[in-house]
């Protein structure tokens with residue numbers, strides 16, 4: 001099947017070409033899909049977008065006019081695609097349901113440990129010849145209460161790691177996961193989780209009902225000095241309210257791999273530009289905030305699985321087969 005891979009980086013090409021082994025006609029394009037760039041889809045029945053590609057109702061309508069029949073997403077999350085419009089237009093959407101829960105869970109852990117022990121600050125200090133320990137005091141993770149919001153694949157992988165570290169784990173989800181319960185995770189309301197936990201990690205999808213789940217009111221419920229980690233989707237957190245809470249010293253630290261307005265900013269080099277997003281720039285001024293550019297998924301194992309699943313999705317669609325990766329609004 002002829003497929004245009006958008007927002008393609010060299011690593012996408014490398015892993016997708018290896019998984020494809022010549023089966024489909026893949027064309028790689030660095031351009032990010034948007035209303036302006038959608039015409040590049042002309043002549044491609046399949047498009048393979050990434051999380052920063054814009055696939056709102058207008059872009060989907062243009063794609064349908066250009067003959068697009070299938071979107072094979074290189075991601076688990078599909079909040080960047082307006083699924084009801086895709087359905088209306090007869091564009092099938094397939095995703096990578098599961099690639100490496102470990103990749104994201106381990107990255108969430110690395111943000112926790114880095115923030116808690118101030119590794120980001122120590123790295124810079126030592127390079128400037130400052131070997132003082134003042135300001136670098138952390139706490140043992142052992143025995144601390146960690147709240148996991150969303151105990152699906154990634155939340156459970158994190159629970160397993162934290163269990164091994166001797167943490168007390170509380171969980172919040174719309175459904176209880178028996179594997180987490182077997183690990184001793186105690187399910188609570190979100191309010192209770194926020195007030196109990198010394199570390200909070202978000203692992204749930206961005207949906208209309210989870211948008212700004214962590215707003216000013218919820219931030220005020222967080223136990224003073226707690227660490228907040230978000231490796232899921234930026235808009236789960238109201239960033240302006242987060243900045244206010246940070247200024248008021250309500251939080252011990254914040255680790256963000258994702259950002260509400262990341263689509264215009266992430267996966268590009270801005271080192272020679274001026275960044276006009278003042279909210280993003282304000283976040284970077286806090287000594288107790290670590291921001292990374294949506295890299296939690298970025299391991300060799302995850303790229304290999306994303307590529308293999310994407311090629312399998314193309315093959316199944318071409319053969320008229322559906323599979324568990326098909327996304328519907330139901």
Ligand code: NAD
Pocket residue numbers: 076077097101104149150151152153154155172173174175203204205206207209210231232233257258294295296297298
């Ligand atoms: P999953 O579907 O296995 O788990 C999500 C969990 O969230 C489920 O248990 C679900 O019941 C729960 N949930 C849904 N709505 C909820 C609500 N309103 N309140 C409480 N819980 C709710 O998904 P996963 O594979 O664990 O991935 C979680 C998220 O991580 C994805 O949706 C994606 O946005 C994000 N992600 C980020 C990266 C990255 O590189 N930063 C990579 C992969 C996934």
